Amino acid sequence: MSGTKLVVGVDGSAGALAAVRWAARVARARRLGLRLVHALPELPVPYPRADPTYVQLLEAAGTQGRAILAEARDAASGVEAETVLRPERPADALVAESDGAALLVLGTPGLRPLGRVLVGSVTVALAAHARCPVALIRPHAGEDEPSAEGPVVVGVDGSPASEEAIAVAYEEASWRGARLIAVHCRHRDGWWDTGTAAEEYARELLAQRLAGWGEKYPDVVVDREVVAGRPAERLLDFADRAQLLVAGSRGRGGLGGLALGSTSQALMSYALCPVVVARPRAK
Incomplete structure (x- = not known):
């Protein structure tokens, strides 16, 4: 695969942290860069962008996003990871990040009782439209890592x-x-x-x-x-x-x-x- 870095989408979930740990091992083995990306969520509020309430909510989302990135960086032990906070919707942000990447890595939920992972619309969109291969990682039951x-x-x-x-x-x-x-x-x-x-x-x-x-x-x-x-x-x-x-x-x-x-x-x-x-x- 072409590209010199792995890009991981992180959202604070257990699946995303499993993806970070998996990507860190690959980055170490292949001597690739590691880039951790968090996209700010859309704010479902009826406030205009200039409204003080909207600004406060946006600042709170940014604070939460930086905390999520810090946790993800800690999970990437042994690798110097770059962290990025993006203002776009998650699918748009990660498609843009996939341009020039060796691999886009995403976490998924653990298996549900019937043995199925509920794959979200953002994951499906990225698997269909990312500009590089997409790796999907889920937390494992009974063992720490895949x-x-x-x-x-x-x-x-x-x-x-x-x-x-x-x-x-x-x-x-x-x-x-x-x-x-x-x-x-x-x-x-x-x-x-x-x-x-x-x-x-x-x-x-x-x-x-x-x-x-x-x-x-x-x-x-x-x-x-x-x-x-x-x-x-x-x-x-x-x-x-x-x-x-x-x-x-x-x-x-x-x-x-x-x-x-x-x-x-x-x-x-x-x-x-x-x-x-x-x-x-x-x-």
């Missing part, structure tokens, strides 16, 4: 989004010293062809998509998996034992559209490991 063991898993379907995901996955597997599992799911309109010809075609397609990457990253051991089933379900199966899951995003349109593929949203909601969502680079 596991640093296991393979890196990437979903491969031949789309431009998948091509960017492959690039990110190889780079991540290389610096982590991890095995890479490249997964292609044979699924069309609700039915699965289990014939030999279809299996051979899928394996050839997967080999074509991975061609050339082995020469660029000769240190990465790759397992190629062709499986039948819905992509989200099968990728989540592999993610159960992974340290990182990488997926493509077909995000499009303006921030208000929040367009993101159903597979990406399912992975963001249910994966037990950190998820990196990669979009095709702008031409």
Whole structure:
């Protein structure tokens, strides 16, 4: 991935602090800068901007924001972190911050009783429209941090989004010293062809998509998996034992559209490991 810094969006939540700690470890290992960003909340009050009450509320929000950034900086132990307080809405601020970043890192809530993370609209918007890959980190139950063991898993379907995901996955597997599992799911309109010809075609397609990457990253051991089933379900199966899951995003349109593929949203909601969502680079 390009860029010389990791950007972390912080809001004072446990998920955001988990994201800061994860990003700090990555920044130390990769010798990247770390930038912690807090966006001031919109003030839902009927006061004009010149009203003294509005000014007081804005000052209080700034004071709270600086305290949130100070706590986040303390969580980034061992890394000299830059802190930034921005006046825009969170989605607008973090999209702007993602320009030139190596990775935008966001925290998510812990799993709910049914095993699902409630991914907010800002997170979905950023995963769909950020100008760099987006990592989603959630607090873990039973352990302090996400596991640093296991393979890196990437979903491969031949789309431009998948091509960017492959690039990110190889780079991540290389610096982590991890095995890479490249997964292609044979699924069309609700039915699965289990014939030999279809299996051979899928394996050839997967080999074509991975061609050339082995020469660029000769240190990465790759397992190629062709499986039948819905992509989200099968990728989540592999993610159960992974340290990182990488997926493509077909995000499009303006921030208000929040367009993101159903597979990406399912992975963001249910994966037990950190998820990196990669979009095709702008031409």
